[in-house]
Amino acid sequence: MGAAKRYDAVIIGGGHNGLVNAAYLARAGKRVLVLERRHVLGGSTVTEEIYPGFKYSVLSYVVSLLRPEIIRELELPKHGLEILPLESTLTPLPDGDYLVRWADHDQTRRELYRHSPRDADTYDDFGKLMYQLAFAVKPILGIVPPDPTSLSPRDLLSLARIGKHFQNLGAEQFYALCKLLTMSSADFLDEWFEYEPLKATMSASGIIGTFLGPRSPGTAYVLLHHYMGEIDGVFRAWGFPRGGAGAVADAIAAAAGRLGAEIRTEAAVQQVIVKNGRAVGVALDSGEEIRARKVVSAVDPKLTFLKLVEPRELPSDFVDAIRRYKIRGSSGKVNLALDDLPNLTCLPGRGPHLRGAISISPSIGYLERAYDDAKYGNFSRRPYMDIIIPSMIDPGMAPPGKHVMSIFVQYAPFALEGGWNDERREAFGDVVIDTLSEYAPNLKDLILHRWVVTPWDMQEEYGLTEGNIFHGELALHQLLFMRPAPRWADYRTPLKNLYQCGSGTHPGGGISGTSGRLAALEMLRDS
Amino acid sequence: MLRGTPFHARTAPLCQAQNWRRWAGYLAASSYELTHEREYYAVRTSAALFDVSPLHKYLIRGSDAERLLNRVVTRDVTKCAVRQVMYTTWCDEAGKAMDDGTLQRLDEDVFRLTTNLPNLRWLSDSSAGLRVTVDDVSDSTAALALQGPNSREILKNISDAELDELKFFRLTYARVGDIPVTISRTGYTGDLGYEIWVDSQHAVRLWDVLLDSGERYGITPAGILALDVARIEAGLLLPGVDYIPAHRAIIDSRKSSPFELGLGWTVKLEKGPFVGRAALLDEWRRGPAWQLKGLEIQWGSLEAVYREFGLPPELPSFAWRTSVPVYVHRRQIGYATSGCWSPTLKKYIALAHLRSAYAAQGGEVAMEVTVEHERKRALARVVDTPFFEPERKRA
Ligand SMILES: Cc1cc2nc3c(=O)[nH]c(=O)nc-3n(C[C@H](O)[C@H](O)[C@H](O)COP(=O)(O)OP(=O)(O)OC[C@H]3O[C@@H](n4cnc5c(N)ncnc54)[C@H](O)[C@@H]3O)c2cc1C
Numbered sequence: 065m066g067a068a069k070r071y072d073a074v075i076i077g078g079g080h081n082g083l084v085n086a087a088y089l090a091r092a093g094k095r096v097l098v099l100e101r102r103h104v105l106g107g108s109t110v111t112e113e114i115y116p117g118f119k120y121s122v123l124s125y126v127v128s129l130l131r132p133e134i135i136r137e138l139e140l141p142k143h144g145l146e147i148l149p150l151e152s153t154l155t156p157l158p159d160g161d162y163l164v165r166w167a168d169h170d171q172t173r174r175e176l177y178r179h180s181p182r183d184a185d186t187y188d189d190f191g192k193l194m195y196q197l198a199f200a201v202k203p204i205l206g207i208v209p210p211d212p213t214s215l216s217p218r219d220l221l222s223l224a225r226i227g228k229h230f231q232n233l234g235a236e237q238f239y240a241l242c243k244l245l246t247m248s249s250a251d252f253l254d255e256w257f258e259y260e261p262l263k264a265t266m267s268a269s270g271i272i273g274t275f276l277g278p279r280s281p282g283t284a285y286v287l288l289h290h291y292m293g294e295i296d297g298v299f300r301a302w303g304f305p306r307g308g309a310g311a312v313a314d315a316i317a318a319a320a321g322r323l324g325a326e327i328r329t330e331a332a333v334q335q336v337i338v339k340n341g342r343a344v345g346v347a348l349d350s351g352e353e354i355r356a357r358k359v360v361s362a363v364d365p366k367l368t369f370l371k372l373v374e375p376r377e378l379p380s381d382f383v384d385a386i387r388r389y390k391i392r393g394s395s396g397k398v399n400l401a402l403d404d405l406p407n408l409t410c411l412p413g414r415g416p417h418l419r420g421a422i423s424i425s426p427s428i429g430y431l432e433r434a435y436d437d438a439k440y441g442n443f444s445r446r447p448y449m450d451i452i453i454p455s456m457i458d459p460g461m462a463p464p465g466k467h468v469m470s471i472f473v474q475y476a477p478f479a480l481e482g483g484w485n486d487e488r489r490e491a492f493g494d495v496v497i498d499t500l501s502e503y504a505p506n507l508k509d510l511i512l513h514r515w516v517v518t519p520w521d522m523q524e525e526y527g528l529t530e531g532n533i534f535h536g537e538l539a540l541h542q543l544l545f546m547r548p549a550p551r552w553a554d555y556r557t558p559l560k561n562l563y564q565c566g567s568g569t570h571p572g573g574g575i576s577g578t579s580g581r582l583a584a585l586e587m588l589r590d591s
Numbered sequence: 592m593l594r595g596t597p598f599h600a601r602t603a604p605l606c607q608a609q610n611w612r613r614w615a616g617y618l619a620a621s622s623y624e625l626t627h628e629r630e631y632y633a634v635r636t637s638a639a640l641f642d643v644s645p646l647h648k649y650l651i652r653g654s655d656a657e658r659l660l661n662r663v664v665t666r667d668v669t670k671c672a673v674r675q676v677m678y679t680t681w682c683d684e685a686g687k688a689m690d691d692g693t694l695q696r697l698d699e700d701v702f703r704l705t706t707n708l709p710n711l712r713w714l715s716d717s718s719a720g721l722r723v724t725v726d727d728v729s730d731s732t733a734a735l736a737l738q739g740p741n742s743r744e745i746l747k748n749i750s751d752a753e754l755d756e757l758k759f760f761r762l763t764y765a766r767v768g769d770i771p772v773t774i775s776r777t778g779y780t781g782d783l784g785y786e787i788w789v790d791s792q793h794a795v796r797l798w799d800v801l802l803d804s805g806e807r808y809g810i811t812p813a814g815i816l817a818l819d820v821a822r823i824e825a826g827l828l829l830p831g832v833d834y835i836p837a838h839r840a841i842i843d844s845r846k847s848s849p850f851e852l853g854l855g856w857t858v859k860l861e862k863g864p865f866v867g868r869a870a871l872l873d874e875w876r877r878g879p880a881w882q883l884k885g886l887e888i889q890w891g892s893l894e895a896v897y898r899e900f901g902l903p904p905e906l907p908s909f910a911w912r913t914s915v916p917v918y919v920h921r922r923q924i925g926y927a928t929s930g931c932w933s934p935t936l937k938k939y940i941a942l943a944h945l946r947s948a949y950a951a952q953g954g955e956v957a958m959e960v961t962v963e964h965e966r967k968r969a970l971a972r973v974v975d976t977p978f979f980e981p982e983r984k985r986a
Contacts, residue, residue, distance in 0.1 A: 170593065170613060170615075170616035171593075171616075173616060173709075174594070174616055181711050181727050182711060182712050182715065184709065184711075185709045185710070185711050185712035185713070186712055188709075188838070188839075189712075189838060192838070192839070192841065195841065196841060234843065
């Protein structure tokens with residue numbers, strides 16, 4: 065049995081970060097075992113055929129931050145990774161008009177010009193600035209975040225390197241960066257643009273996964289993440305994974321397996337076993353115990369440090385910091401199996417606009433009101449939605465002529481007034497469908513199957529504490545050297561031989577794999 | 592969803608080559624015939640008709656129009672008489688060129704600025720607090736360039752304009768039949784030529800009249816490929832090719848000042864404050880680090896390079912638009928940005944950015960040429976532009 069074997073490392077959680085971690089350790093010759101609680105791998109990066117013939121990219125659906133070095137080093141294309149272009153963003157408007165940003169520059173300019181000649185000019189300048197800033201900030205996302213309070217040579221060297229990088233940034237760009245770090249996305253975009261649907265649609269990328277509205281300070285920074293994806297976009301790393309998000313996890317699992325990693329599903333970890341102040345293995349729900357020189361947790365920090373490890377094994381100030389860590393879930397997901405394509409009032413019929421994203425974000429006010437509902441414990445009566453029709457991009461997602469639709473919804477607070485139950489879940493699903501039907505009147509007639517995922521479901525089924533999609537909010541106070549807690553941002557933990565590699569560590573959520581990779585590299589330094 | 596210009600209904604059937612390219616979101620013919628040669632020769636021997644409608648055009652009106660423009664562009668707009676046209680650049684605060692174009696003074700308080708890039712936001716932002724309106728008339732104003740020795744005769748036949756009196760870089764109002772037009776003696780070919788500005792709704796009719804009466808004079812619809820050769824011969828710059836407009840440059844070193852582009856003559860430091868003046872004044876004192884110059888590639892040297900491979904010189908049949916290194920001895924001292932074989936001068940010519948120390952007229956440099964997949968160098972002489980400037984241009 066497993067208990068007899070001794071692994072170099074056992075990884076808790078078969079999400080993409082856990083799998084990346086395992087792959088890198090195995091690549092260095094380590095004997096590793098991944099333990100996944102569910103019957104499928106992937107965690108938030110999962111494709112499931114819940115309704116026969118229709119594949120849902122149940123939770124995440126777009127790849128934009130997956131690190132090119134991981135794609136290269138793990139040879140993911142060889143193991144089945146294909147990323148298909150997702151080129152346009154359509155914002156249908158209540159008055160029957162619309163805004164589309166296409167892949168083509170001239171076409172987008174024309175379209176913007178139709179609404180605001182001024183914004184059409186501004187759009188390029190704005191894009192250039194964001195590109196410059198993303199280029200400056202991006203390297204920080206790919207390294208272990210140095211702690212500015214530390215005097216260790218390694219931290220100082222790393223800080224100096226970052227400082228040098230910022231020197232290349234012009235004064236103008238540096239000031240803009242300071243604004244980005246402190247302003248709300250609405251205010252920041254207001255400085256540039258005038259057309260509401262454009263501002264709203266752009267600001268939406270600043271609120272995804274946060275319990276904040278577009279007018280909350282700090283949301284501007286998240287806008288940058290979008291443009292970081294764009295830089296890699298040059299290498300075609302931006303888009304919809306063929307086969308859905310689960311295909312990303314499958315490709316990484318295949319690479320890890322090929323490198324010798326063992327992977328087990330339906331193996332839920334109950335406890336990290338600690339002996340003499342060191343992690344020495346894990347105990348499963350089944351009672352089975354598995355020994356390993358190192359234990360890595362790829363689940364979120366609350367789960368790791370407040371559930372899987374006995375708090376008395378950890379320093380109390382650390383436990384306090386983890387308790388204070390903000391992980392309020394605010395998003396829901398609705399997946400639909402459709403008999404045919406929806407017909408949009410603003411752009412009737414089939415067309416290229418159905419191959420891209422559809423954003424229900426007509427104005428900043430609309431988004432902020434959606435947030436207001438959530439602030440007081442309700443799901444938005446008229447929510448923000450980011451929609452794609454995966455079967456338009458990869459026909460394999462649904463039977464011929466049929467379609468699947470992925471609807472990311474905000475806000476759906478985890479702490480719903482009165483709590484979540486089956487009835488509230490369906491009421492939430494109804495609000496989503498009703499709102500969307502205002503833009504696509506035939507939608508209700510097309511629905512063959514509907515699968516609603518609330519933050520409660522995300523916690524119960526997918527192991528995301530409070531249903532937070534990023535294992536903790538991407539707010540500045542818990543990013544970089546503060547993620548998940550000061551002094552423990554280098555993937556180590558106060559418990560010897562216990563490491564962390566999930567999205568709750570730097571650089572944070574999203575299908576990026578960085579946490580898994582950097583954690584593995586740190587572990588290899590220690591061994 | 593690329594758009595045709597207001598002349599598209601006429602240009603599309605004429606475009607035998609089906610060879611279109613993009614220009615500011617519009618379709619523009621690369622050439623109408625299967626090769627562009629005859630279209631080029633029309634510029635120099637008869638008359639070529641170019642559809643230049645994709646240019647951005649702004650109408651600037653109001654009692655402060657002159658003040659706004661004088662604050663924005665480098666030329667002295669107070670010296671621009673009514674019905675005069677000025678070629679000018681405009682810069683950012685760092686004195687780097689953002690774009691260039693022509694400024695037409697249509698009336699005391701009315702100007703039309705034609706530009707390569709969108710400039711609406713820039714102009715509106717600069718007009719804060721002034722009594723002036725800026726309108727983008729790019730779509731509503733169509734434009735044709737009639738260029739070549741016969742252009743004057745053709746226009747005289749169809750319009751009531753006093754063209755014999757119209758001097759270089761002046762404009763006049765006229766009628767072609769019942770169509771009101773503005774005719775400016777301007778162009779992008781360095782030849783005798785005119786540009787005709789017309790309300791888009793009359794575009795097709797104007798085209799028909801021109802082709803009809805121009806036939807006897809050899810009027811020839813011509814595309815961008817022919818234009819490109821003519822403008823290199825004339826030493827005229829193409830933003831985005833010969834220099835990176837300041838707003839588009841991701842890094843500072845990609846930007847150029849008017850002095851570095853050989854456009855110092857458009858910078859009127861003495862006129863008082865304007866955007867970029869302080870930086871330009873500094874640069875004027877120091878002298879520019881770079882200069883844009885002409886290169887004449889030496890035929891003997893080119894022949895020698897090809898002879899190594901048992902070949903005669905093979906020259907590109909089109910103007911090229913790529914960055915090509917330029918050397919003195921082993922050291923790269925610049926780069927050429929566009930070049931072509933000049934059919935009129937019978938010379939291989941290029942426009943190049945050279946470090947000032949190597950930019951003196953008559954100096955010898957070497958330009959990279961690729962022969963049989965190998966990088967070679969051919970000697971070239973540094974010359975002032977234009978390469979070609981016929982007397983008829985101003986006469
Ligand atoms: C609805 C939604 C939409 C999203 N959309 C996008 C998107 O479009 N693009 C994007 O880039 N990102 C998106 N994200 C975020 C992204 O999916 C996540 O940040 C990322 O997938 C997290 O990966 P991970 O490996 O760190 O953690 P997870 O994927 O959460 O993996 C953790 C794994 O641990 C397992 N686990 C939990 N407890 C135990 C236990 N006790 N024992 C064993 N295993 C356990 C879980 O089952 C899970 O498989 C979205 C997230 C959600 C929820």
